[in-house]
Amino acid sequence: MLQKTRGIALSYIRYRETSIIARVYTEEFGLQSYLVNGVRSAKNKSNRIALFQPLTLLDMVVYNKHDRDLHRLSELKTIHPFQSLPFEVSKSTIAIFVTELLNKVLKEEASSPVLFRFLIDSVLFLEEAKLNYENFHLVFLLKLAFFLGFGPESAHEFENQLREHSYPFLPDAEMENALNTMLRKPFGTPLSLARSARNELLDAVVAYYQIHIDSIGEVKSLPVLREVLG
Template identity: 55%
Template sequence: MLHKTNGIALSYIRYRESSIIARVYTDVFGIQTYIVNGVRSGKSRNNRIALFQPLTLLEMVVYHKNKEDTVHRISELKCHTPLKTLPYDVIKSSLGMFITEILGKTLKEEEQNEALFRFIETSILYLDDAERDFENFHIQFLAQLAHYLGFGVENAEDFENELKNSNYPQLPDVIEHQATEQLLRHNYGIRIALDRARRTRILEKLIFFYKIHMDSLGEIKSLEVLKEVLR
């Protein structure tokens, strides 16, 4: 059966000579895997493989036969909203790489969650449009995503108590505590003066916080790149 759905491209791997297997987070079916034929061929129309670069926003018509099927096919595909700066700006693309890895490790449900989809889509569009004050975007993204995943906290005290109860070794100083409180309470774009060391410590605490709740999170490979570009 054919279905219309919007999607967010997360990753792909090569499959056979000219095809790929792509992971896409959709607004109708949650996280899904699709075989896409012919996109790596020199004769492929309009270079469709570019549509599967991470965080590309998609409009799709897809075949879904049975819920038990693990791999599906795409009938029609186009870009929903072209990204203007995120793929080309070094800092933004590094932030994008990080949140793509986080999403790849945390999105597991193969069912509709429209609120979560809209949050991710809105976050991507915010980052793409932002001209300044987005250096803490990834921290706020993690904090807000945790609510959609079922383990968010409302304030810095609750956050730090969870870390303490799980034997996290480092207590925050006053500046770090206040910054954490603001980052947890406010939306993207709030201006918070954080030096590189404190920003890194808050991020590491959030990743530890995720690992408390998600045993499968594992190593975040893009973290080191992010530490280098965010001075």
């Protein structure tokens, strides 16, 4: 049975000679895997594989069967063609980091329209932002934690949880203020945060996730993100 849903592309792997298996977080079905045939063929002129770059927003018609882990696509187009996110190094690096974390924390069986709306709004902010997005990844993870059930209410709570698990996080007053702003204010709120402080807070946020989700393990894109944005 054909069904419509919106989706957010997270990643894909090559499958056989010309196909891919794409992981997409969908509005209707949660995290799903789709077999997409022929997109890597030299004869394919549509460049549909570009639709599966990190965080691409999709409008989909799919064959979803509850007794299968791998589904098929019938129709596919982008909701919002990107003009900056895949082409600006800082934004594309953020996108790779965010999608790696989403692949680790989102579950196949979890469909949440509220979470999906948060993800859509977050991606659109990053795509359209001209200024004040250098802390996007930090704000995003802190806000995402609430949807996953372990969001801290304040910088103090964040610090205490890290210390309870023997993580050495001792922020100064400036970093505490920045952390509270990230927790309470929307994306794009201007912040004064030095490169070294941003790196320290990034490591702390990833450690916070690792405390709450055992399966996260190593975050391979973290060193590149730290180097590009800091």
